[in-house]
Amino acid sequence: MSSIEKAPAVSAFGLRITTTEWRALLASVVIFVAAAFVPLVFGGYVLQVTISIVMYTAFATSWLLFSGPTNYIALSTAAFFGIGMYVTAAGIDLVPYPVLIIASGVAGAALAVVVGLATLRVSGVYFVIFSLGLAELVRQLMTWAQHVFGTMSGLYVTIDRSEPMYYWQLLLLTAVVYLVGWRIGRSRLGFALRIIGNDELVAVHCGINTARAKVVLFVISSTFASIIGALVAPRWGYVEPVVAFNPFLSFQVVIMALLGGTHRLWGPVLGVIPFTLLWELISIEFPDQTTLLLGVCFLLIVYVIPNGITGLIEDALQRRAKIGGSPRGALQHTFDVSTASVRSLLQRRKSNDA
Amino acid sequence: MDIVIIGLLLGGTYALMAMGLQLQYGVARIMNLANGEMLIAGAFGAFWFYAGTKVSPLVALLFVVPLAFGLNWAIYRVLIMPLVRRAKSQGKLDVDAILATFGLSFIFIGIMVAVFGAQYTDYAYLSEPIFIFGERYGLNRVVAFLGSAALCAALYLWLHKTRTGLALRAVSVNPSAAGLVSINVTRASALAFALGGAVTAAGGVLLSMYLTFDASYGVVFTLKALIIVILGGVGDIRGTIVAAFILGLAETAVASLIDPGLTLAAAYVLFMVVLLVRPEGLFGRRTA
Secondary structure, three states: OHHHHHOOOEEEOOEEEOHHHHHHHHHHHHHHHHHHOHHHHOOHHHHHHHHHHHHHHHHHHHHHHHHHHHOOOOOOHHHHHHHHHHHHHHHOOOOOHHHHHHHHHHHHHHHHHHHHHHHOOOOHHHHHHHHHHHHHHHHHHHHHHHHHHOOOOOEEOOOOOOHHHHHHHHHHHHHHHHHHHHHHHOOHHHHHHHHHHHOHHHHHHOOOOHHHHHHHHHHHHHHHHHHHHHHHHHHHOEEOHHHHOOOHHHHHHHHHHHHHOOOOOOHHHHHHHHHHHHHHHHHHHOOOOHHHHHHHHHHHHHHOOOOHHHHHHHHHHHHHHHHHOOOOOHHHHHHHHHHHHHHHHHHHHHHHHO | OHHHHHHHHHHHHHHHHHHHHHHHHHHOOOOOOOHHHHHHHHHHHHHHHHHHHOOOHHHHHHHHHHHHHHHHHHHHHHHHHHHHHHOOOHHHHHHHHHHHHHHHHHHHHHHHHHHHOOOOEOOOOOOOEEEEOOEEEEHHHHHHHHHHHHHHHHHHHHHHHOHHHHHHHHHHHOHHHHHHOOOOHHHHHHHHHHHHHHHHHHHHHHHOOOOOEOHHHHHHHHHHHHHHHHHHOOOOHHHHHHHHHHHHHHHHHHHHHOOHHHHHHHHHHHHHHHHHHOOOOOOOOOOO
């Protein structure tokens, strides 16, 4: 509480930003710049896996924007992703690609507004159920529409893009997701959402328009999923309902975010990296048992690490801090001990020399 | 007329499976997303039995139901109880239960794929016509409807005429107050959960007589059952039955008048309307 007042704040973009935040921002910039060099160093399979990691980081982090603070488990990522893909595939021969990216976002946002207004005004369970079937619903409607209008069930998306280009596009989007998430986290809206997540009744009594806050965040979160769809569509080349609206995607995103931890913006990425690597291994070694193993992962996370990897890290830090006796904690303690021992070592050597 | 009768026949079977979920969510307060997989497991059980023995799938109920009861009892005791103890509020419990049962549903699918394969499965049982008002209908549909109606009636009577049924209904209204009048809420919840699973599996056996299914088809039934429960009002058996018929009719109407691929869309439209107009369901009590 008091640390905010103590830390010298420098204002930028009309915000008061504390030193800790500047440091975090700087660290993030360094990480992103370093990540941007990956395609220059690696190619082939490594680059493919890295693209997956960046894509899922964007998915899981944007999922977290809504579901993290509110505890409303959204299982609708695949629906919005598919919509983004379809908008892109349908318009690729008609309008320039950048326009389509924006159009995908708008289409996703529009669907999210409708779904949000219908389901987010009542209890959270109904929202989860609705989002669970959303991808299947949109897929049915899409297949039916194609049937009625007599178009082919699949669509080709052909534009020339190299693998590194996809990587950079997705990385840029991930950076945007992080910035938006950080900005929301310190806004009134973000605060409102955290109150809703703790106790919705209290939030209502504080005068928060809970429905509005939830819908706004759900729309932001879903828009990102649609934009990812638009960015990835040309890489897949061929879009058809069964592939574009594969509900498996939604489950993977949820499990990655949960594995990483949903209380911190940097949580999902910690889940995405190990899970993507593990999943690569599983799909190669046990291609027939993927569903079973996904289920096992779900149960393990719920029962063994309910707060995710970030939860584990923070618990460990706190425990160490208690041992160290100071709030600065473990690192400081180790540092102090090691400097002391080095100093005594040097002194002993000096006295030996003398 | 055609649509009405097929819709009613379908609705009758839906009523049974939704009743299973109603017991699990309405009484035990566990949002069980693995419900549809239990139904498919029942269907596979019937298929396996019929393929092996050529005896009526109705006989399969005799072993599928107790098995499902035992399995769900174990699931509640081993997997759900720790979550109930850990949960600070109903909201937190919902989140945990949804994730856990969701994982469970994947495990069920995985096991069923490993045992029975991923292909579409069906078998021909009583696929001879029967004439109602001069129109042809599959006899298996009628038998499934009658079986489901009998089970629904038995369940309804049990809930309303026996002491245990009364205890279950009391827990459904208010678990903490039920505890005060010396009802063992934990036991009642476990019983409701197990019974719900057994009823759902029975629904699966009946549905399998005329429906083609595969291992990953359960989620569709989970959704339908959930929509029926919400449409009818959580904790209200009458509402569930009425809602099941509404959904059966709506689906059949959409399938035969517009496009057979749009059945889920029909269910979703109903869901949307309920959420917008009457979120507590047809017979649900309006809570503050």
